[in-house]
Amino acid sequence: MRRYQFSWKSDPQTQSKIKEYLAGSYSQLLDNNEATVDPVVFRYCGNRKFKLERKDLGDNNSQVFKIGIEYRGTGKPTSSEDEFMGWINLEGSGIRNAGGIRGLKSLRTGHSGLDALILVTSHKPGNLHNPWDDKIDSRDSTMFYWGDAKQHSGKSMMDFQGNRYLKEAEESQIPILHFVRNRQSYVEFSGIYVMQKLETKQMTDQGMTIDNLFVTLERTQDRTVNCEWLRDWRTKNDWAERIKNGPTDWLSRIKPQKTGSNIQSKDHIVANIPSSFVQRKIKLANDRGNGEAKLYIGPVKNKEGYERFFCNWHPMNTYELDQVELLLYLQT
Secondary structure, three states: OOOOOOOOOOOHHHHHHHHHHOHHHHHHHHHHOOOOOOOEEEEEEEOOEEEEEEOOOOOOOOOEEEOOOEEEOOOOOOOOOOOOHHHHOEOOEOOOOOOOEEEEEOOOOOOOOEEEEEEEEEOOOOOOOOOOOOEOOOOOOEEEEEOOOOOOOOOOHHHOHHHHHHHHHHOOOOOEEEEEEEEOOEEEEEEEEEEEEEEEEEEEEOOEEEEEEEEEEEEOOOOEEEHHHHHHHHHOOOHHHHHOOOOHHHHHOOOOOOOOOOOOEOOEEEEEEEHHHOOHHHOOOOOOOOOEEEEEEOOOOOHHHHHHHOOOOOHHHOOOOOHHHHHHHHHO
């Protein structure tokens, strides 16, 4: 653990900033001449700079992301010191310690897609090849972000996982959280965003012109994101429980959902089946047994409900079975 020593007694500018940030407590101290408590965290930002962050009393265990604040990212989500992956990850729904576009899988009953997207922009030099030039301005609410396609002789644009995540985010109402890595082992939260536009653009990588996704994002007016809400959003089935303690402006931009998407009636049955029980020939190409296959038995007169159940998957990713095939399917 590193320790830093600093002094503000000989620096009028630092004194002025501290008085400005803690104006209420400073005025109270001058008026009453009594001790007052106003907890503040001094975060070292590198290059001999510190950032002040007010900390609420009795809220030592609060896990809240605030715009402009850096959080410790050790790369070990089980570590008590990790304020990034450690606050976000759940068993079965977590982000990896690499990649700019990371998805958080839904843990809700009957849902196997993404429930959130985590974007990371790194301004720290590293060994990984990074051809993307994201445009982020903390003074502007609009952000431009590239997908993760690179020049590759054997891959096309949609063969990259991050681009598939972006495409799924375009078709669903999921929160998009963005972080900036300015130095090793720390990320700064820049806000929660909604997707405005997703398009295909060309970029240059290693002297070659390639296609890649390019997304325009708009930051909401929310200054904080409660990690408890982010966990409930992925795990709760009831809509009221999912939005409790959620970011107000972001929630106002999405459509409320009905509770219980897997409603069963006399004429149809819907269910999720672990894909380990699904025959190889009818699995998705990228399914290696860790996902789920969706089974719908019944009429397809309600096309909207049918499409919604299958998350608007492309017809090539859905399969129709006759009665005999269905029996064989259920026996596997």
